Each structure stands twice: as structure tokens, then as C-alpha cells.
Amino acid sequence: MKPIVPCLFVSALLVISLFPISAHCQQHPVISSYMKQPLLLSPAAVGIDSSTHLDVTHRSQWRKYDNFSDGKSGPASQLQMVTASMQLRDSAGGLGLLVYRDEAGPLQTFDMKVSYGYHIRYTKKGTIGLGAGVGVRAKTMDYNDYIVKHPDDALLGEGAVTQIKPDLSLGVWLNHEKYYFGGSYAHFLGADYDQVNVQDEALITITGGYHFQLDKNWKVTPGFLLMNEASQTTFAIHTLGTYRDLFEGGISYRHEEAFSVLMGTRLLKDRSLRLVLATDMITENKGAKGNASFEVILGYRFL
Secondary structure, eight states, X not given: OTTHHHHHHHHHHHHHTTSOBOSOXXXXXXXXXXXXXXXXXXXXXXXXXXXXXXXXXXXXXXXXXXXSSSSOEEOSXXXXXXXXXXXXXXXXXXXXXXXXXXXXXXXXXXXXXXXXXXXXXXXXTEEEEEEEEEEEEEEEEEGGGOOOSOTTOTTOOOSEEEEEEXXXXXXXXXXXXXXXXXXXXXXXTOOEETTTTEEOOOEEEEEEEEOEEOSSSEEEEEEEEEEEETTEEEEXXXXXXXXXXXXXXEEEEETXXXXXXXXXXXXXXXXXXXXXXXXXXXXXXXXXXXXXEEEEEEEEEEO
16 A cells, blocks of 8 residues: 555645645635644544644734724734544544634634544554544624725625534545645535625645654654645645654745744643744735734643
């Protein structure tokens, strides 16, 4: 099965490269520390590392963005997310939960999914997971925050309108001592939020990385992320260094968006508490977007 891994890797890159490149996707959150949140990228990653953990994430994007509605400035969007993952005892699988609230201007998205991953050993040091995430997405449009230029527009609503639709995602994840590779196909039900004037677009996600063990203390992991939505593709690359599984730091670049710096550490005697900080340095359209973004992850690993 080993020759299949590089073949899948190359094939995925060739397929995704057929799509035009855009700065970012609109319907799914993109975070700087994506490599630390595999459950956001694929439901198949749930429980595949044999640990049980809970993570809480907050992100403020473009923190001095002028929202043009009330003369004040603040984050253009904010994300709060909770992920939980565990390996099921006496079962070749894992169970997880993904919940996030993503607010961007007048549009707010609430997403909640329960994920299950079935795990198959393909080498002594490698496991492949096949997974699905089932849940709901709620979208709220607050028309009070709209800047109305055409009051007679038939699409304009009044007040805050919320719609809830079912959602489904499928994924695959390869977890090996030396590398990881996975992806997902999400939001393909194409839910139409007609009262909110938004429609879900199918999202294809592909990610991977390779662990270079420099010595007994240091490990360096370069990796990438590709996301395609509505025939528009965004990509990011990163390099992350880890010292004794205690301290980590790295940089990443998101196409036509930002350079990011990431730092993390394990806390407590048993290293069960994790803290990750990341900040973006905007590279495109600085005047419109604001000068920086910031995110923090606080996680606990149950031994």
C-alpha cells in the first residue's frame, strides 16, 4: 500500500491545480493554525492520534477594519470554535464534535457536526481514517447592518433572519509517524438559504505535511493546505519546528492574504495543556483589511 500514498498526493495536487486561484474561500473558516486543527479540515481525522482532547479557538481577523456602518472600527470577522476528539475503546474508530460560530459583517454562520472516523492500519506506524461529519448549519443575516443604496431592492429583508439546514461532510486521513495527508468534501448538499440570500457551495480540502526528525530533540514539519470552493482555490504553506514536543514555532503564507507567525507550548507537568498563539501580517490590500489578525488555541489532552 506504500506506493499508493505518493500517487494520491500527486493526483490530488494535479486535480486541484486545474482550478483558478483566489485569495480566500467565503463559506468556511480559514485559520492560520490550520495544521493544529485537523478536525476542521477532515472528519476522518477524529481520534486517529489515539488521544482524547478538547480545544477552544478564537480568531479576530483584520482587527482595525473600518466596518463603514457606524463609524467605528473593529475586527472584520470573528471566529469562536470548539473541537473535541476521542478514540473509541474496543472499536477501530473515533468520535468527535466540531462547533463554531463565524461572524463576518452582517452574516453569522453557526455550524455543529458530530464526526465518526473508521481507522484501518496499513503499516505498523500508519493508520488511514475514513470519516463523515453530520450536523446542521444556521445562517443569520442582520439586515440592520446593511448599507442600503437601493431601498427598492427585492432581496433586502428586515431585521435579523435565521435559517437552519442539514449539512454533511466526508473525508479521508492518513496518519503516519513520518507524515500526514488528508482531505474532505464538505457542504455538498448545496443548501439554499433563500431568506438570507446565501447558498452553500461544495468545498474540497486537501492538506498534508512531512515530519523531518533532525535529532532526538528537534523535528521540522513543512506542509500545505488547499481549499477549493465555487471554482476558486486558496492555498497556504507552512513550516513548523518542534522541540521535545514541548515548544513549537513556525511561519506560514496564505496566498494573496498574509504571512503568519505561530508559537505554542505544552503546560502542566504532564504536558496535557496546550497553548497556541498566531498572528497574521497582511500582505494584500492593507488599507481595506486592517493591519493584523490574531488567534489563540487553548487545548487539554486527557491521558
